[in-house]
Amino acid sequence: METKSELAPEAGVELPASTSAPLYFALGLSMLLASLVTNVLFAWTGGALAIWGAVAWWREMFPHEQKVVEPAQSEAERAPPVKPVPERVRNLVAGQDGHRVRLPLEYHPYSGGLRGGLAGGAAMVVAALLYGLVTDGSPWPLVNGFAALVFPLFGAPPPPDSLSFHPGIAAAAGLLHVSFSLMLGLVYASVLPMLPGHPRLWGGLVAPLAWSGAGFVCLELVDPGSAGRIQWGVFVTLQIIFGMTAGEVISRSRPVQTLQSYPLAARAGLEAEMREDDT
Amino acid sequence: MSASSTPGNPSLTGGAGATFAGSIHEWVTTVDHKRLGLLYIGSGLLFFLIGGVEAALMRAQLAMPGNELLEPQEFNRLFTMHGTTMVFLVGMPIITGFGNYLIPLMIGARDMAFPRLNAWGFWMFLFGGLVLYMSYFASMGLYGAGTAPDVGWFAYAPLSGRAFSRGNATDYWVLGIMISGFGSISGAVNMIATTITMRCRGMTMGRLPLFVWMMLVVSFLILLALPVLTAAQVMLLFDRFLGAHFFDTQAGGDAVLWQHFFWFFGHPEVYILMIPGFAYASEIIPVFSRKVIFGYSFMVAATIAIGLVAVGVWAHHMFTVGMGRGLNIWFAVITMVVGIPTGIKLFNWIATMYGGKIQMKTPMLFCIGFLGQFLVAGLSGILLSGAPLNWQLSDSYFVVAHFHFVLIGGLLFTIFAALYYWFPKVTGLMLSEKLGRWHFWLFFVGFHVTFTTMHVQGILGMPRRIYTYPGDRGWAIWNFISSAGVVFQMAGVLCFLAAVVLAFKRPRRAGPDPWNAWTLEWSTSSPPPAYNFLTLPEVRSRRPLWDLKHPHDPDWEHE
The missing domain is CATH 1.10.287 (Helix Hairpins)
Structure with a gap:
């Protein structure tokens, strides 16, 4: 001034x-x-x-x-001129003392999220089929149970029984499962870089427990009948299997630096290369 | 045109020898933006005490089922006067008062663009308020019916028509609000003209303090919204006095028309009240985080976006009217859209605090309280924007909880923050930090005891505006808790009043810049002289005082 x-x-x-x-x-x-x-x-x-x-x-x-x-104030009444302070300013730089001037510094590529989602979904299916085989002698009870829970939401009838294989129902349930898994994989890829600490802990344990807990509370309020049909122990275990697998695959993907530190021309894709001092 | 000048009379300009009568004359004839700002804020705080007593009476009545402390008619008058007072006679003058006081100081000007219009606006507001409260003494009218108005703060037609509101009580409501509304419109014109034309050298729009930006958006909103209410009120007066039928459904009029007109004003009014709260937080949070505001340009853009969206959401107050599926969907979606720019602001304030050296002084405590409470207010607003849920909760205590979270948890908390923050500039004296903390914690606890519980009452089905209720509905315990919270809130306000009295009884000098802040008002003495700046400043960045304090790292090198 x-x-x-x-x-x-x-x-x-x-x-x-x-x-x-x-x-x-x-x-x-x-x-x-x-x-x-x-x-x-x-x-x-x-x-x-x-x-x-x-x-x-x-x-x-x-x-x-x-x-x-x-009339003007007397000299004694006036505010004294603003003086420079002796302290020096320390500007934040990326990564200094745990501070981040850009959030996030890096993110996982969407392709990593899609791969993680598919891998997590596949691991979940394998675990679900094995669980059915061990407890009921048929791999299909959890697949049919999933269809029975979700299909009525879309106006479709539930499976007639829980132990038999129904190709149409298995295909539709599989399609839904893949869709959910891909969406969750993308969410993981977006969110994990912003969370502090180890991504496997957040992705493998905290996130599945959080959405299982939220699902349990909401379903008890909204649809107590459906909530009663779910085996919550198995449900939570399968979610953790999904989360650990997806989190592991995503955290192995090569992170991409956020574009915030790039010049506008590079962000807009107008320049293929940057000078070193632009970074 | 040349100016004719006469020497200032020291007895009328705050000289030490000013008599009491001279001081009164000086205040009622003033055109100084700072004095008018203080008159606005002082009047607003007086009406706040009146509106608070009205609320306390209502809570006392509802503390127990089947209570007979108040008559039903008296309860109706109380909720009408409480709502009207808090919106029109507390919120509006206080935000206008802060704008009046601070805008010229922040942009490096010596006064508002139209000083006399500024004075006229204040007097119109005050006389409007007095006309409204005259109804308690003078509204018996021809029919001897009623005292104060009892039609609610939105005075739905045809309830407010002559057939259902005999006597003159409703006319006092219409006239009082209309008169004070003229004052608000003139104030908005003045703030726009001042901001556009009177900025000091270097104060480009991109360097305006966020406070000024937000008051500019608020002023445009006032110009858009208030005339619509005034027009509707004139139509209502035509119905009531001249036998017109604008809102008379039996004669071809349309009752829903009043609702559209009222809420076309009423919803932007929420933002007219709330955006100044954002403005105070945007000045206070950076100073007490010792960091520059995060995302200045996004804050400006989000404010403008809120202003634009605010005029397109009014009918979400009318989902239960039966507007039809298409309109319901439109107003539900566009209401949810408001959450985006508001969310940007919340994230930016949090990002400003992130990594900062946070100083937990009283203004900052109130701002942090505001952040959490306004988030809850926004989330319950998103819930209510869904038409199906709205059908269940409309006109229940859930809605009462929602808008009190907005107006008390949001606006009032930031007003208290602003009072503690700028009091040293206005008086040259510091408020007691200890009493300030007591004020914050008592008010914070009292607020949540009263209003968080109201969500439950609403979900349990308790309608708003009932003067009593039977004891077998499960509402009694929640109402008792709600009413108990009022005691804490009143104790908090008493701490604030005590802090003000103590500041004058045992003065601690503040100096020009007690918070080590960065905007122009802190460069002048406390209190500032009548002319604000002896020489008009010139700025090179958004934080001119930072530049002077840190010449080795001025902001203009980074902006």
Whole structure:
């Protein structure tokens, strides 16, 4: 900030003169309107005050605006000039002392998220089929259970029984499962770089537990019948298997530097290369 | 045109020898933006105490089922006057007062663009408020019916028509709001003209403090929204006095028309009240985080976006009217869109604090309280924007909880933050930090005890505006808790009043820049002289005082 001198400021500063005209004009108008619910005397008095205030206001402005000279403060009353502080400024740089000036510094590529989602989904299917084989002698109970839970949401009938293989139902359930897995993989790829600590912990344990807990609470409130049909222990175990697999695959993908530090031309794809001092 | 100048009379300009009568004359004839700002804020705080007493009476009535402390008619008048007072006579003058006081100081000007219009605006606001409260004494009218208005703060027609609201109580409501509305419109014109035309050298729009940017957007919103309410009120007066039928459904009028007009004003009004709260937070959070605001340009863009979207969401207040599927979907979606720019702001304030050297002074405590509470307010707003859920919760205490989270958890907390932050500039005196902390914690606890529980009452089905309720609905315990919270809030406000009294009784001098801040108002003395700046400043960045304090690393090298 710099200061610009005016003509002899020490002599004082011209300011608009105080006036009662706006007060009378406002009071007059208010009384005029209030006369609708009070008395005709309010109308006459308000009208007179409004006219008086308006004329006085006009005379304040024409032919010349009324002003007063406000004397300048004495030196002792004035604010002292702003002085430089002795402390030096330490600007944050990327990665310094745990601070990040850009969030996130790097992100996982979307392809890594898609691969992670597919891998997690596949691991989940394998675990679900094995679980069915061990407990019920058929690999299909969890597949049919998933279809029974989700299909009614789309207006489709649930499977007629839980142990048999139904090709159409398995295909539709598989398609839904792949879609969910891909979406979750993309979410992982986007979110994991922004979380502190180890990505496998967040992706493999915390996130599956969080959405399982949220699902349990919401389903109990919204659809207690469906909530009762779910084996929550198995559900949580399968989610953790998904999360650990997907998190592992995604965290192995090669991170990409965020574009925030790139010049506009590079971000817009106008230049293939950057000078070193642009980075 | 040349100016005719006369020497200033020391007795009328705050000289030491000023008499009491002289001081009164000086204040009622003032055109100084700072004094008018203080008059606005002082009047707003007085009305705040009145509106607070009205709320406390209502909570006392609802503390127990079947209570007979208040008559039903009196309860109706209280919720009408409480809502009207808090919106029009507390929120509006306080935000206008801060704008009046600070905009010229922040942009390096000596006054507002139209000083006399500024004075007129204040008096119109005050007389409007007085006309409204005159209804308690003078509204018996021809029919001897009623005292204060009892039609709710949105005065739905045809309830507010002559057939259902006899006497003159509703007319007092219409006239009082209309008169104060003229004042608000003139204030908005003044703030726009001042910001556009009176910035000091170097103060480009890209260097405006965020406070000024946000008040500029608010002023445009006032110009868009308030005239619509005024027009609707004139139509209502035509119905009531001249036998017109704008809102008379039996004579071909349209009751829903009033709702459209009212909420076309009413919803932007929420942003008119809330954006200044954002403005205070945007000035205070960086100073007490010792960091520059994160994402200045995004903050400006988000404010403009909120202003634009704000005029397109009004009918989400009318989902239960039966507007039809298409309109419901439109207003639900566009309401959810508001969450995007608002979310940007929240993230930017948090990012400003991230990595900063946070100083937990009283203004910052209130701002941090605001951040969490406004987030809850926004999330319950998103819930209510879904038409199906809105059908269940409309006109329940869930809605009451939602808008009190906005207006108290959001606006009032930031107003308190602003009062603690700028009090040293206005008076030259520091407020007690200890009493400030007591104020914050008592008010914070009281606020949540009262209003967080209201969400539950609403979900349990308790309608708003009922004066009592039976004891077998499961509402009694929640109402008792809600009412108990009022005691904490009142204790908090008493701490604030005590801090103000103590500041004058045992003065601790603040100096020009007690917070080590960066905008222009802190470069002048506390309190500032009538002319603000003896020589007009010239700035080179958004933080001119930072540049002076850190010449080795000025902001203009980075902006």
